[in-house]
Amino acid sequence: MAVKLTERQQQILDLIRSEIARTGFPPTRAEIARALGFKSANAAEDHLKALAKKGAIELTAGASRGIRLTPMPGNSIAHAVDHVSDAIKQLLIPLVGHVAAGSPILAAEHVEREIGIEPALFSQVPDYLLRVRGLSMRDAGILNGDLLAVKKTPDARNGQIVVARLGDEVTVKRLMRIGNRIELLPENPNFSPIIVTPDDEFSLEGIAVGLIRTTALQ
Known part of the structure; x- marks a missing residue:
């Protein structure tokens, strides 16, 4: 009913x-x-x-x-599609842990394992899961140890949560463009925005399309 x-x-x-x-x-x-x-x-x-x-x-x-x-x-x-076996419904998605400085996110040494997921759980089918480190996105509901589902793309809209590469570091932040200025915004007042300057080596690695929590709710 x-x-x-x-x-x-x-x-x-x-x-x-x-x-x-x-x-x-x-x-x-x-x-x-x-x-x-x-x-x-x-x-x-x-x-x-x-x-x-x-x-x-x-x-x-x-x-x-x-x-x-x-x-x-x-x-x-x-929801997942009805009348399809669990094995068919699930996709094997690489789980990425710590990313070494300057190296590709999906390099073999970064992939901890593959996880079977149902694609219907996310707004878009993710290309990989990234293990979140730290609490800079806490107020967006993204906590330390969570698995962020990421769709690879070099483009993102204002306000989207993205995985960005700045120099040798990979970070999860909210993207904000103001004219030619790019800011990477945290969702925690204890952290400061990151201002991307023209001299910085900056690229977008993907957009967040969902989240898997690995710890029990308190």
Whole structure:
């Protein structure tokens, strides 16, 4: 039996789906409030709790983007194709650990192993999983030890979470272009933005299309 949502709850659920499809990540409470004209993020939080109670989403406490769609009718990105064996549905995706300075991300020495995933779990089929190190993207719901699903591409839109190479280092940040200026923004106030200068060796390695959490929720 389908869960009955109010009109406002359906609007929020549709917004969450569209943002995950567009960027690979759910919106923050503040972004939901702005998009739907709420006076505060608290109003968005109340609706999210109602959606979670109805089983349409799951919420992660303490993370501004800690929203996950559940496998219910309509949440297509959380479903795999019916009547196909698990072996066929799964793709083997390389898991990349620490990337040595200046070397290709998918170099054999960086690949810890291959992991079988269902492609329908992500907004786009990822090319690899990158083990996250550090907490610079904490407020985007990306924590130390998480596996970031990455689609290889040299291009990205403003606001997307990207894997970027700056000199010899590979980093996960939110991309922001202002004219000819490029900034790599953290999602944690304890970290500073990275300003890319014309003299820097800079390239985009890919965009984030999803996340796998490897640690238990507290």
